[in-house]
Amino acid sequence: MKIRPLSIEGAWEVTSPQHGDPRGMFMEYYRFDHLAEAVGHPLRLAQANLSVSARGVVRGVHFADVPPGQAKYVSCVSGAVLDVIVDLRVGSPTFGRWEGVRLDDVDRRAVYLSEGLGHGFCALSESATLSYFCSATYNPTGEHTVHPLDPDLGIEWPADAPQLSVRDAAAPSLAEAVAGGLLPSYDAVREFTASLDNG
Template identity: 35%
Template sequence: MKFHQTTLKDAMLIDLERRGDDRGFFARTFCVDEFAANGLPTEFVQQNTSYSANKGTLRGMHFQRAPHGEDKLIRCLRGAIVDIIIDLRPDSPTYKKWEAFELNDENKRQLLVPKGFGHGFQTVSDHVEVTYLVTAKYTPSAEGGVRWNDPAFGITWPLEPTDMSDKDKTWPDFAG
């Protein structure tokens, strides 16, 4: 794996090192030693997956409040997404800054989203499947979010959203 710092403190983009032949390819998506050597989490307790049928579907921006914060390792298995993260850690030098990453079934990239970040994505193709490992179990009472179009962040999404949950449409204005 090749690890690349992003413009946001502690967030990491990870390229797989594919080894291929006539059958296809092989690549590691996680190695405890390589993650530890890059200062990344090495213990994941849950794996989640989502499927979105339609291009333009928007999911997010989600986080879990401390002490239930979770690091996430995101990967798009089918189709393509633009994944957006926001640093919501008040003591961070990149506080309230956001960055976007294209993850798709061709580039095979992964994104490590640190705890304390808001996370969401928009599908830019139909029939999208995303999987992610998390370092903490989902705790409903710790769930939080910021609205996809909150003026506090000015996120530029690739498309006008076509599908979104009622909860994601109605998160309150950011009060940080």
């Protein structure tokens, strides 16, 4: 298993070897020990989600209050998506920057994003199923979204006419989220993740 950091601190790409023969394929697509070694602490599995989307659907950019935040381990079990990580931590050296990773059912890569980062994706195939393990259960009062089409973010979504949920379409811009005090601070996130490293 190869785990490499992305350009945004707190985000990693995971590539696992696939073992195939005429019967099919086998792989370890999640190893808590390998991930913990790279990240500094194990991912506490509190909830697992499946999301099925049609081509051109854009979901996100979603994030959670820190603490407790919500770290995610994301893979595409069917189809293909452009998975996007956005640094929403106020005060971070890469604040407002995004990075995209293609996740699909061929290379079967995964991404891990730590607490405080924003997450979104765009379905590239006719249907795409995303699986993600989460470090915290869903908390409707502590989870938020930033508008995925905000020009200040400048995310290059690979869809001519992105399809958004009502919630995402009504989301504040990055500037509005900053002004409203919705975003986590870089220092608070670092302090929280450091407590996980020591715990």
